[in-house]
Amino acid sequence: MQKLSTQPYKGTRDFLPEEMSVRTQIFEKLHRTVETYGFRRYDGPILESAAIYEAKSGEEIANQQLYRLVDKGGRELALRPEMTPSVARIIAGNAEQIVFPARWYCNVNCHRYERPQRGRVREHWQVNVDIFGSEEVEAEVEIFDLVGDLMAALGATPDMWIFRVNDRVLVEGALRNFVGVPQDKLVGVGMAIDRWEKVDQETRHQTLTELGLGAEQIGKLEELVQMDLTAYGKVAGDEALSRSKLAKIVREGLSQAPLKFDPLVMRAFTYYTSTVFEVFDASPENRRSIFGGGRYDDLASLFTTKKIPGVGFAVGDVTTWNFMEHHGLLPKPDLGPDIYVFGTSPDYRAAVRSVSRALRREGLRVEPALDDPNVRNGLKHANRLGAKYVVMIADEEFKVNSAVVKDMVGSTQQTLAFDAVPGFLKQALQAK
RNA sequence: GCGGCUGUAGCUCAGCUGGUAGUAGCGCCAGAUUGUGGUUCUGGAUGUCGAGGGUUCGAAUCCCUCCAGCCGCCCCA
Known part of the structure; x- marks a missing residue:
């Protein structure tokens, strides 16, 4: 009979224990850091009403990249392509009982139907971090x-990455006041700015001309995207400048992060209303966005009349992995067991069980053999498991209620009474 | 959705202009080593050559279609 393919579905990945351990360690670093800022972890369903993506996520995602399905009741659902609409829904639905400003984070998988390539797959995991309910620059x-x-x-030094920031408030002000872009073309021109470095000048001119910009306006736009924050703020106008959180942060030096104003950072999601940012790999060979985010001041309006502003970002596992791999920052897999316990005869199984239980009471990662290998095979198996220590109960030792405790890395060993094994190994493993 | 490259042993791959698959490396199994793994040495096993079709006396090799992977485009995280 024809067997089914063992390959994971296109664009998805299996995580074998080695890779899972690396992923877990990366996310644990992120979670710990996020929690030092007082964020609380939440979770939500992978399935959502498709409607919540159609309004705010951007046309491309809703129309082409959404995994859609219809349930047996005829409801139009989607696998979440990102977490922000979900968390906006959850916040809006529970607003009466939430203490604002609320600092929330999660770690979720998201799905987008697109062509897999470097840094992009169909299922990825991300840490999503948001502050809700504050319009303060803080x-x-x-x-x-x-x-x-x-x-x-993650182990990154400042030279490894670039923190590019922009503010859509400034962009709108500048486009309106300096370039003279009409209201209904702001989004279109914004998208052209977003793609600025990815297309040649001719394509860019054509796009901008199609948007109704004249040669003089295009010239001004080209001037604009070269400006530093001071010049940009001036042409954006007083009103925009006074509303811009980014301008205030930079002017007053409020953040300790290495912010770099970049007029070309726009980001695709239509829901961003003010600050937007992207973290880039500084390495020329991996020059791509690692993650990004921004402020969205009316996303909850989809669900409630309350105004619940938010600012946040998402760190994805794929781009982060690429970044860390590129810079040699990936952690080593940390897999159990630390200790492999075996006996060489069925008569010793009770002793294997009891020693294993005692070791576990010390909080150690213990794997007892399920059978009775000879010395050679027991050690061989322990070696392949990567166990740091072996507890071996063989004929000579069993006679005197003892076991050989072997350090597999240092190749030293000693015979200890059963009672002495847990204390010895706890101390030995703590020392490592 | 579009384009380029790739698909041969468990893994990484070699296989020239078609002649019926490799003493390849790593891994695996066994022995050296009936109380010692990892190192070393010796021996051994393993393939529907991605799938289907076509050309040919003959296809891993050439052609077509499909599938999958990687990379890029579109777009996006």
Whole structure:
């Protein structure tokens, strides 16, 4: 009979224990850092009503990248392509009982139907971090500082990454006042800015011309995207400048993160309303966005009349993995068992069980043999498992209620009474 | 959705212009080593050559279609 394929579905990945251990360690570093900022972890369903993505996520995601399905009751559902709409729904639905400002984070898998390639798959995991219910600039400062600390937690030094920031408030002001872009073309021109470095000048001109910009306006736009924050703020106009959180943060030096103003950072999600940022790999060979985020001041309006502003970002496992791998920062797999216990005869199984239980009471990672290998095979198996220590109960030792405790790394061994084994190994493993 | 490259042993791969698959490396099994793994040496096993079709006396090799992977485009995290 024809067997089914063992390959994971296109764009998805199996995580064998070695890889899972690396992924877990990466996320644990991120979680610990996020929690030092007072964030609380939540979770939510992978299935959502498709409608929540159609309004706010952006057309491309809703129309082409959404995994859609219809349940048996005819409801239009989708696998979440990102977490922000879900968390906005959860926040809006529970707003009466939530203490604002709320600092929430999660670790979820998201699905997007697209062509897999470097840094992009169909299922990825991300840590999603948001502060809800504050329009204060301090929310951005906290997020920016957190981003800096997250990168440090991954082992990244400042030269490895670039923290590009922009503010859509400034962009809109500048496009309106300096370039003279009409209201209904702001989004289109914004998208053109987003793609600025990815297309050649001719394509860019064509796009902008199609949006109704004249040669003089295009010239001004080209001037604009070269400006530093001071010049950009001036042409954006007083009103935009006074509303811009980014301008205030930079002017007053509120964040300790290495912010770099970049007029080309726009981000695709239509729901961002103010600050937007992207963390880039500084290495020329891996020059790509690792993650990004921004402020969205009316996302909850989909669910409630309450105004619940938010600012946040998501760190994905794929791009983070690529970054860490590229810079040699990936942690080594940390897999059990620390100790492999075996006896060479069925008569010793009770002793194997009882020693194993005693070791576990010390909190150690213990794997007892399920059979009775000879010395050679028992040690061989322990070696392949990567166990750091072996407890071996063989004929000579069993006679005197003892076991050989062998250090598999240092190749030293000693015979200890059963009672002495747990204390000895606990201390030995703590020392490592 | 579009384009490029790739698909041969468990893994990494060699296999020239078609002649019926490799003493390859790693891994695996066994022995040296009937109380010692990891190192070393010796021996051994393993393939529907991604799938289907076509050309040919003959296809891993050439052609077509499909599938999958990688990379890029579109777009996006």
